Amino acid sequence: MAFIPHTAADVDAMLRTIGVERIEDLFDEIPQPLRTKSLAGIPEALNEMQIGRLMSERARRDGLQLSFLGAGAYEHHIPAAVWAIATRGEFYSAYTPYQAEASQGTLQVIYEFQSMIAQLTAMQVANASMYDGASATAEAALMAVRANRRSKSARILMSATLHPHYRSVARTATANQGLRFEELPYDRGSGITDLAALKAYENEDITALIVPQPNFFGRLEEVDALTDWAHAHHALLIGVVNPTALALLRPPGNWGTSGADIAVGEAQPLGVPLSSGGPYLGFMAARLEHVRQMPGRIVGRTLDSAGHEGFTLTLQAREQHIRRAKATSNICTNQGLLMTAATIYLSLMGAQGLKRTAAACHARSRELSAALGRLPGVRVAFNLPHFHETVLQLDRPVAPLLKALLGRGIIGGLDLAGYYPELGPALLVCATETKTAADIEHYRQALAEALQAARAA
Amino acid sequence: MSNIPGDLKYTKSHEWVRSLADGSLEIGITDHAQHALGDLVFVEVPEAGRQVKAGEACAVVESVKAASDVYAPFAGQVTQGNPRLTAEPETVNSEPYGGGWLMRLKPAAGALEAAEFLSPAEYQQLVAAEGG
Numbered sequence: 219m220a221f222i223p224h225t226a227a228d229v230d231a232m233l234r235t236i237g238v239e240r241i242e243d244l245f246d247e248i249p250q251p252l253r254t255k256s257l258a259g260i261p262e263a264l265n266e267m268q269i270g271r272l273m274s275e276r277a278r279r280d281g282l283q284l285s286f287l288g289a290g291a292y293e294h295h296i297p298a299a300v301w302a303i304a305t306r307g308e309f310y311s312a313y314t315p316y317q318a319e320a321s322q323g324t325l326q327v328i329y330e331f332q333s334m335i336a337q338l339t340a341m342q343v344a345n346a347s348m349y350d351g352a353s354a355t356a357e358a359a360l361m362a363v364r365a366n367r368r369s370k371s372a373r374i375l376m377s378a379t380l381h382p383h384y385r386s387v388a389r390t391a392t393a394n395q396g397l398r399f400e401e402l403p404y405d406r407g408s409g410i411t412d413l414a415a416l417k418a419y420e421n422e423d424i425t426a427l428i429v430p431q432p433n434f435f436g437r438l439e440e441v442d443a444l445t446d447w448a449h450a451h452h453a454l455l456i457g458v459v460n461p462t463a464l465a466l467l468r469p470p471g472n473w474g475t476s477g478a479d480i481a482v483g484e485a486q487p488l489g490v491p492l493s494s495g496g497p498y499l500g501f502m503a504a505r506l507e508h509v510r511q512m513p514g515r516i517v518g519r520t521l522d523s524a525g526h527e528g529f530t531l532t533l534q535a536r537e538q539h540i541r542r543a544k545a546t547s548n549i550c551t552n553q554g555l556l557m558t559a560a561t562i563y564l565s566l567m568g569a570q571g572l573k574r575t576a577a578a579c580h581a582r583s584r585e586l587s588a589a590l591g592r593l594p595g596v597r598v599a600f601n602l603p604h605f606h607e608t609v610l611q612l613d614r615p616v617a618p619l620l621k622a623l624l625g626r627g628i629i630g631g632l633d634l635a636g637y638y639p640e641l642g643p644a645l646l647v648c649a650t651e652t653k654t655a656a657d658i659e660h661y662r663q664a665l666a667e668a669l670q671a672a673r674a675a
Numbered sequence: 676m677s678n679i680p681g682d683l684k685y686t687k688s689h690e691w692v693r694s695l696a697d698g699s700l701e702i703g704i705t706d707h708a709q710h711a712l713g714d715l716v717f718v719e720v721p722e723a724g725r726q727v728k729a730g731e732a733c734a735v736v737e738s739v740k741a742a743s744d745v746y747a748p749f750a751g752q753v754t755q756g757n758p759r760l761t762a763e764p765e766t767v768n769s770e771p772y773g774g775g776w777l778m779r780l781k782p783a784a785g786a787l788e789a790a791e792f793l794s795p796a797e798y799q800q801l802v803a804a805e806g807g
Contacts, residue, residue, distance in 0.1 A: 367722060510717060510737075535717075535742035544732075544744070 280494065284657055285629040286586070288607045288648025289434070290351065290381050291498065292462070292487045294575065295652055297566050300489045304559040313554055318531050325529035328517040328551065331561040338464045339457075339481040340471025341503035345514040347557040348500030348549060351484025352384045355428065355458055356391035357513045357547060358482045358502065362426035362454045363397060364511040364546065365479070369452060371423040372397045377411040379404045379433035380458060382637045388428075406640075409437040409600030409609065416447055424453040426479075431459050431467065435646065436583070436607030437600055438467070445474030454479040461501070462487045462579065463605045465572040471503075480504045489563025490556050499556035510536055513547030578651035579606040582658070586649040589662045595669050599644060607648040609634065609641065614672055616645045622668040628661055677707040677802055680772055685798035686748045691772060692792065695779065699754050700787075703776040704736060704745060704767065707802045712738040715764040720756030720778050727751060727780065729790060734777045736767060749790040751780040 224232075229241070238244060245253070264272065285293055303309070308323055315321045328346045335344035348354035363372045376385060378401045389399055405412045410433060427448040431439050441457065448455040457470035457478040470478035486498040504512055510533065518532035538545035551557070567575065583606040591598040595613035612619070616633040623630040631647035638644065649658065679685075684692040689708035693701040709715070717737040727733045732744035733753070756778050759766060767775035793801065 510719075535737045535740075541742055 281627070283624070283627050283629045284660065285492075286631050286647045286649060286653070286661055287629045288436075288650075289632040289646055290383065290484060291492055291495075292460075292606070292648065292650055293492055293652050294462070294487050294489075294650055296489050296491060296563065299566060300559050300562045303562050304489075304555065309555070309558050311554060313551060319528070322529055324554070325517050325531070327558050327561050328515075328554075329519055329529050330565070331557050332517060334561065334564045335461075335485075335501045335503050338461055338469060339459065339503040340469035340477070341481050342471075342506040343509050343512070343516070344501065344503035345512055345516050346551045347485070347553045348482070348502050348514060349553060350486075350496065350498040350500045351458070351482065352381070352387035352500075353391060354482035354484075354500030354502050355380075355384045355456070356388040357549065358456045358458075358480045359388055359397060359399075359426060359428065360392055360395065361480060361504070361508065361511050361513060361546070362456060363395075365508040366425050366452070366454050369423050369425040371425055373422070373424050374399050374426050374428060375402055375416075375419065375424055375453070376400075376428035377402045377404065377430060377433065377439070379409070379411055379435060379437070379439070380428055380430045381434050384430075384458065404433075407600070408602045409433070409435040410439050410602060411444065413440060413443055413447075420451070422451075424448075424451055426454040426456055428456045428458060431457055431470070432463055432605040432607070435600060435609045436604035436648070438603050438605070441468075441470070441473040441478075443474070445476070445478060449474065449476055457481045459483045460487065460605065461485055462572065462576050465569070465576040466580065467605075477505070479508060485556070485560045488560035490559055497553065497556060499553045499560060509533065511546060512536075514549040515551050575651050576605075579649070582606070582649035582651060582653045583608060585655065586647060586653070586658050586661070589658055590647065590665060593662065593666050593669060595673070596665075599641065606650055607646060610645045610647060611641060612643040612645060612669075614643060614669075616643050618672060619665070619668045620645075622671065623661075623664055626664050628664055630661070630665065677705070677710060678772070679705070679707075679795050679799050679802070681795045683772070683795065684792040685795065685801075686746070686791075686793065687801065688746050690745060690748055692748055693772075693776075699779045699781045700749075700751075701776045701779050702745075702748060703771055705798070705802075706771045707805075709768050709771045709775070712736060712743060713740055714738055715767050718757075718760040718764040718767060718777070720758075720760060721753045723753055723755050725753045727753065729786065736764075736777075745777055747780065748792070749780070749782050749786040751782040751786055753778055754781050755779045 318325060332344040359374050374397060376399055402415045403412050404410055429439055429441060429444045431441050433439055445455045455478045459470055459481055461483055470481040481503045483501055484498055485501045490499055515531055516533050517529055520528055520530050522528045534540055536546045538548050587598055587608045590596055590610055597611050599609035599611045620630045620633060631645045634641055634644040634646055689705045691703050691705050695701055715736055715738050719735040721733045727747040729747060729750045731747050733747050734745035736743050736745060757776050
């Protein structure tokens with residue numbers, strides 16, 4: 219099936235009209251050595267039947283395992299109405315349409331999303347969404363450099379308990395923009411940022427401090443002390459938060475004496491299913507005074523010339539189609555579909571529903587931690603409260619155990635060996651509201667047997 | 676017809692420059708420029724102490740339809756950005772040559788001699804050529 223409407227005759231006629239012989243001639247100004255003829259590693263095209271078959275085979279391979287893996291992406295129950303509504307023709311697009319104001323419904327959804335994120339984070343303004351939590355963190359660092367005019371260093375401190383992928387994405391995304399990232403170590407006993415490590419930076423010019431809540435180990439950071447330290451040293455405070463956890467935890471806008479300056483995070487837990495790494499959805503909120511340094515689009519509510527309420531893209535003068543190379547970012551509304559799902563999810567759950575979900579996650583995670591922590595050769599690594607994840611330290615390498623569990627249809631968690639080798643054999647496990655007592659018992663038994671088998675071998 | 680006071684110097688990029696008693700110079704955008712931009716909603720002025728090169732973008736004026744850079748007409752050090760504009764950016768529209776000044780610069784040695792200013796008459800011609 220041809221998706222391109224122009225016939226060879228049409229193309230010839232167009233080329234004749236502009237006086238060009240071949241389409242290739244249009245690219246003459248690109249020097250030959252810079253042109254790529256074919257892309258290495260990209261196979262020939264498949265037809266619709268072949269691609270359909272390939273994809274269903276791949277999907278079957280994913281299977282329907284019982285998952286205790288979190289580490290930044292979380293399995294939650296998604297009410298059936300979420301995707302039934304999100305995939306309606308009126309919403310089913312990734313983008314805000316050109317001439318955005320002609321699509322009032324789309325703009326209203328974005329406005330509602332922004333309002334809900336602002337409310338969840340207790341920040342004054344939120345944007346129309348980002349690509350994902352990791353790139354939102356990188357954008358927050360860039361935004362802090364623009365917003366903190368008192369600081370000249372572009373030095374950013376980030377806690378080593380921030381998601382390892384977020385840390386590397388932040389470094390990669392800003393590599394050519396002169397930012398310098400330095401990591402704050404964590405306390406081995408509690409698994410949270412070591413406040414004493416801040417001493418070394420007392421008299422330094424620090425642009426911003428990035429703090430996760432809960433952190434990668436699931437532990438709760440001392441966000442008040444960290445926020446107050448940042449502000450006492452003229453640094454901005456960037457909070458990287460889990461939106462489900464915000465239903466129970468104090469939101470970043472209320473951290474410390476004066477609150478965080480920027481809050482970002484991954485909104486996948488709000489109605490977006492786990493799907494081999496994405497696409498996911500980032501969010502960003504900030505203090506009003508920094509709104510012009512904020513990347514991405516913002517929808518505002520206003521009145522039209524007849525006095526009717528309407529929605530409009532606002533503060534566009536910061537954006538690339540007006541500010542060109544000096545734009546604050548090149549982020550638009552590319553995650554519009556996932557943002558729509560998140561908005562519907564939040565409106566169906568309501569504040570009480572989200573709170574109950576978060577409380578259920580916390581309860582299941584405590585049960586999991588208690589059940590697994592009693593097994594011989596297993597101990598719970600840190601001693602402070604956690605949200606829906608926890609670290610287990612084992613008496614033998616984790617990878618073979620995870621393989622054995624997978625053989626029984628269980629994804630047992632994340633092996634931390636590659637990320638935090640200093641913890642020795644360590645496993646990050648997660649339980650959300652989707653796990654029952656029977657699931658947890660099933661996992662406990664399977665892990666006990668895997669450990670026993672490994673010990674006997 | 677735009678207002679072009681006879682006691683100021685001008686630039687091709689529509690800034691005006693006024694000599695102050697303390698040796699520093701006050702800089703703003705012209706009546707023609709504010710009119711072309713439309714209602715200003717935000718003005719970002721440089722911080723005191725900042726060193727600027729001639730032609731460097733050092734302030735931003737943002738209206739409902741565009742955001743434009745304001746350039747330093749000569750090299751020097753910022754002695755003050757107009758603090759009033761943060762809360763009242765519309766002052767640039769209502770008093771472009773008065774309360775709507777953007778910044779004050781202390782010129783670097785030789786910087787004024789190197790600068791290319793326009794006289795009021797020359798600026799008048801530039802505006803006329805642009806259809807103003």
